[in-house]
Every structure is written in structure tokens, then in C-alpha cells.
Amino acid sequence: MSSTKNPAARSHAGAAADKRRFLIRMVSVLIGGMILDGYVLGIIGPVAGTMAEDLQLTAFWEGLIAAAALVGILIGAPLGGVAADKWGRRPIFMFDIGLFAVASGMQFFIDSPVWLIVVRLLMGIAIGTEYAVGWPLMAEFSPTHLRGRLMAAMGIAWYGGFMIAFLTGHLLNEYTELSWHFILGTSTFLAVALFLARLGLPESPRWLWSEGRKDEARALAAKYMPDDALDDVQHEDVRKGSFGMLFSKEHWRSTLFISGFWFCAVTPYFAIATFADSVLQQYGLAGGLAGGVGLSAVALAGVIVTFLLIEKAGRRLLTVPPQWLCGVVLAIIGLWAGAPAPVVLILFLVFSFFNAGYNTLTNVYPGEVLPTEIRCIGTGFAAAVSRVGAGIGIFLLPMSMESLGAGPTMLIAAAVALAGAALSQWLAPETKGKTLTEAAAAFSH
Template identity: 25%
Template sequence: MSEKEEVLQEIIARIERLPISRYIWYTFLIAAFGYFFDFFEVSMMGAVAPAAAKTFRVSTVEGSLLITITLLGMLVGAAIGGNLADRYGRKRMFMITLIGWGALSLITAASPNYVVMFILRFLTGIFLGIEIPTLDSYLNEILPSKMRGKYFQVVFAIFEWYVPVIFALGLIIVPLSPQAWRYMFIIGGITAIPLWFARIFVPESPRWLAVKGKSEEARRVMSDIEKHVEANIGGKLPPIPTISVKPYISRLSVSEVFKGRNGRLTAFWLPIYFLSFFGWYFFITALPSILVERGFTIIHSLFYGLASGIGAAVLALPPVFTMDTRIGRRGTMIYSIIIMIVSAAIYILIPTNFVLLIAGAIISGMVTIWADVVHQWGPETYSNEVRGTATGINYAAARAGAALAPYVGVVTAHNYGLTGVYIIGIIVALITLALSFGVPETRKRILEEIHAKRVI
């Protein structure tokens, strides 16, 4: 075993003995707050796009393209950002992206016309696109295997509440005046400032440092984490456990994502990411524009969006209790897809506004579970060296699906009504369900164990 492998094995063992403490929660939540900006973007743009379209006197379809171009920016950011995180560090990248996103959000608030806003949305999307795969990699790397599934999903269960909160803000702010939608961007940009300062105290991933051969720094960061945890629990940590898994060390190369075991994984994950996030954006972000296209007022469409956001937040809780049980990642995804299909079928059979409200809330919850599971499950299956790169590439596919969703949603609603929208949702869900059987279950398994066995 090489020195790098020995250090990595030591770091793994030291992470595995950590209990949940105030410091671990602080580190986890402050880093994970980056998801707030993702939720803020997708929820805020669902509320803002129709209003901005009216301000700039463009069509509903052109307004929905503001969502699409933001997501295309996220696609570009994800495609390059994961590799940047693998090369230069998780912390460095999520500090840089936060500055860029916050500044561009504030500038967007002053957009003088549709074209300028269109360009700014693309640039903002690039920074956010880098942020999310970096966070997915980081959060999977700093938690012990026995609790990784539960606490990762706790974070999503918390942050999902920002979706209805942002929709509620939209209901309050957007109607104030024809230009009031600009305040939503100001709120987002200002929120980034205190988070940037809080993130200064978040440690770099010890796993990443060990993989990069920065052995002393990895041990120092790990020792600092342990000191904080011991201070929180008021005693010494248990002895370092013996880890029998030999870490699998691969090259840092984009091509590694498409070779051998990684390549087989990527063949399944690319369409899963694409379809999962197509479904999420289709039923949550694009919903207001879809309803406006069907003749609903902006206020009524935002109300339905708020109801769907509440459904997503409430129903995002079950994975906290299933991810680390025998149900696991795959089982959690399967039950969410089945419930989503049943709810969509009920609306198709009984197409009333009341059923739309209830079915929409349930479907929003299920596609949220579906996407939250993918956030965690995908990065777990790749080796340390290419985790960020692979997650970025897969997330680029996710953003492609997300970018397509608003346009497909509005056009489908225009030509085939809401029944057509739900039929597309069912087809997407069935394909994803079949693909989920092509990737390994990862519940309560050390990340390196998953790769060392090299089993699909």
C-alpha cells in the first residue's frame, strides 16, 4: 500500500468514528446552505419569469426562456465545475461560486431590458452550476457511512421549505408593482454575503486533501475537526477503528468518468440525472408558466406553485427515515416514482382544479424525493479522484433536462392541456424507474468500499 493510500485509509477511519455534534452540524449546514441558492433560483424564477415577461413585453414562451437560459448556464458550470473542484478543492470552489452568484444576482435586479437579463441569467447560472456538484461531493465525503444517508436528507428536508417560502415571497412581492420582481434578485444577492463569511470557518474535505497527496494538511484538518467534536461532546472520541478496505486510487482525468466501471455507471447516471431533474423542474419551476399558458392568472398560478412547494417540503421528510434502512436509496426512489405515477393518473382520470391542487402537491413531493436521492446517490458511486468531475458531468445532464422542462411544459400545455403534461411526467418516471436498477445500492457503505469492490 502506498503512502497516499495509507493516509487516505487513516482519514477514512477517523471520519468513521465521528459522532454527530454541534460542530459537524455547523460545518454540514453552512456548506449545504448553497442548496438554498439552487432552490431560490428555481423557485424564484418560476415566480419572476411571467412578471418579467410582462415588464419587457415579451411572450410567455420567451419569459420561460429566462428559466431555460439560467439552466443552460448551470449546465456549463456543472460540466466544468466538478473537475475544478477535483483539481483545486471543494472549499475553494464553493467560496468563489458564492461571490459570483451573489454579485450577478444584484446586477440582474437592474436589468434594463430582456436581452441584458437573458445574458445575466446565463452568467449567474454558470456560477450556481459549479456550486451544486461541488457540494454534493463535499457533503458525501465528510460524513461517516452509518449516518450519511439520513443527515444528507435532513439537510434537504430543511432546505425544501425555502421553495414554498420563496413562492410566498413571490405572491407578496411580485404584485406590488410591475417592477417588483426585481426585489427577488436583491434578496438573493444580499443573502449570499453573510454565508460567505460563515463559510470561511468550514474545513476543506480531508478526503480530498489525502487523495491529492497533501498528507500533513489532511491530518491537520482532521485533527482540528476532532478537537471541535471532542469539545462538543465533552470527552474523548472512541479509538480509531480498523478499516479493512483498501482505497482505490485512480487518475484525475475526465476520460476516467467514461472508462471501465465508471463508464458503466455514467451510462446509467447520465439519463437518470437528465430525467430526474427534468421531472423536478417540469412540475415545480415551470408550473406557474404552464398554468399561465392554460389561462390562469399570475397570482393563481403562484398560489398553485405555493401549494406544490408546500407538498414538496412536507413530503421530502420520509427519506430521512428510509435512506439508511433496508429500503435504501433505490427503494426510496422506487416508492416516490410509483406514488408520482398514481397521482398523475388520478388527475388524468379526474381533471378538476381541486384534484390538480392535491395531485400537484403530491407529485411535487415525489419528484423532490426523486431528485434529492439522486443528489446523494450519484456521487457516492464514484471514486474520490473523479467524484467531482463525474458529478459535474452528470449534473450537466440534469441541467439539460431542467432547461428543457419549462419549454416542453408550456408547449405541451398549450397543445395538449394539463393532461398532456401529466402523461409526459408518467413516461419520464417509468424510464427512470427502469434505469435505477443499473446502479449499486450504497446505504451505510464506506465510500471507498463501494469503489474497491467495483461491483455494479
């Protein structure tokens, strides 16, 4: 009996082990992409003062350089989404990290504000493309029971990358003689490592199936995906996606929700976190390492809590109530002009914790509520809309703090957060435990 059963059992165990190793590799390179994104957007803050002094920048130019990567994301996310749904996930996945490595490396040699904006714009295009293809890939390869956690892990990576960048930038800027060019260019080392790690990754079976390439899809699903995934893949329709489908009667609610939710979630965070030093100093609090890293560390804790709870509490509970809370907290900061500094700090920390928690769901929902044929297009569009908000926040916050003052600026941020809460109260679905096909079908009208 053992001689007949053992070979089959060993073969099945070996196949399962291969799938686990592949999933670990896929998750690692996707998480690496999010670390890189957070790093690029976080590294600019600690060197902003040195860079501004060296290049004799006004507040306008400083904000423009800080926002350049976000403008690039605005361009790259929808274009990358269209390309990934048209030509496949794999080639676009390699293109974006290659572009990023080249553009990041150029930062070592640039000392003109115009060229710095151009380079960081190119890096943003690469990051936007990564959003459009990376999160859909994670959704498409993840087992149903782990999908929420694995996609939430990308949020941990983003905040971790932002915090690592702030810490690294501060230490290198304060305690070494390295130039701000080199500090900005440190992202190149991670980009090159990720490019090498992505070589040889397969195409998404779900995309192949949506293109009618069923035999290839079955073969790759059998080799790389969980045993029950092939059945779900085969329940999907074979049809071409298009940008216009995002606004069709069937999908407009999905598009409105993921775009509006994402916009309102990131706008206040980017503005406050990127310029944490100046924001905290306006309230009589010490900035520097303690302020910036403190807010980022609390935000990271919020993402970790969401990661631990997402498959138990579900998506909606972690999305709607925290947004109302953050809107109220920002309103209190804006209205309470004479609040003691410790109270203001506590309120900022509460905002950072809960805002980061529901920001994690912006990684999860786009991959779940959209069908395969428009998953990348829709994710890219939502990412672009969100980065309009992030860019507005980063670009306008220094000028708003200077001209309007801290109180009115925080009230504007509160209004954005409360608008997101109202939208989510109306449209946020519960997708816990559903396959991708079921989740997308349930939110289509």
C-alpha cells in the same frame, strides 16, 4: 486516578466538541447553498407575469429567461467538477459563491431581457459549480451513519428555498411596490452571508489523500473528521482523476445511473413546479399562492419523509417504487381528460410528494458511488445532464401546453418518469451503512 485520567478525558471531549461544531458549520453553509439554489430557480415564477409585461416578452423569451440559470448549471457543473478534482474543493467552493453574489447583485440594475439572461446564466454557472463541489464535500466530511440524512437535508434545503422563493416573490409582487428587479435580486443578501460564513473552511482530507498529500490529510482528518474516518481515507487509492474515467469499464454504470436517474427525476418536476399557476389553471384549478406554494409544500414534506427514513429503509426502496408510482400518476392525469378538478389536484399533490422524495436521492447517490478522484467530476457531469432535462422542461412546457394541450404534455412527462423508474430498477444500488470507499468499490465493474 482522576488526576491522570481527567485531563485526557477532557481533551478527548474537547476535540469531539470541536468536530461537532465544525460539522454543524459545514452542514450549515452547504445547506445554505442549496437554499440559495432553490430560491433562485423558484423566484422567477411569481414575477414572470410582471416581468413579461414590463419587458414585453413573448412566451419564447419568458421560457428562455426562466431556463437561463439551468443552462448555466449545465456549463458550471462539469467545469466546476473538473476544477474541484484538479485544484481542490476549498478554492472552488469559495469561487462559486463569490461569482453568485456578484451576478445576483447585478439583477438590481438590469432591465434588458438579453442582459437578464446573461446574469442568470452566470448565476447558473455558480450554482452548477456548487453542485459539483458541495455534495461531494458533504459526503466526504459526513460520518457514515449520518451521511444519508445529512445529504438528504440538502434536498430539504433546496425545496425549502424554492417554496420560500415562491412565497416571498408572490407576497412582494402582490403587496408591495417593489420592482421585479429587486425581487429577483433578493438572493444577493443570502449569497453575501454565505460567502462570509465560508471563509476559513479547510480542504477535504480525502482530496488531499488522493493527491498524495498524506501528512496534510492525516492532520486535517484528525482535527475535523470522525475518529473512524481516517482509517477509511487511508484505504483509498492515490491516483489522479480524469473526465474519461467516468466512461471507463470500471465506472460507466455509476455514470449512467446517476446521470439518467437525475435527468428523469427533475425534468417533470421543474416543468410543473415552475409554471404551477398555468398548469393548474389548464385543469380548472386556482393558481396563484395556493397552487404554487401548495405543490412546493407537499414536495417539501416528501423530502422530509425521505430524510427521516433514509438510514432505516435504505436508498433503493426510496428510489425505485416511487418512480413507478409517479409515472403512473402523470399518465392518469394525461389520459383522463374529463377528470374532476379535485381529483386532478390530488394526483398532482401525490406526484409532488413522491417525486420530491426520490429527487432527494439524486443528492445522495453521486457522492456515494463515485471514488474521490472523480467524485466532483462525476457529480458535475450528472448535474449537467439533469439540468438539460430541467431546462427542456421549463423551456418547452409553456409552448407544449399551448400547442399540444395539457393531456399530451402530461403524457410526455409520464414517459420520462417511467424511463427513470426502469433505469433505477436495473442499476440503483444499496449504499446504506457503507463507508465511501466501500460504496464506490461495490458499484465499480
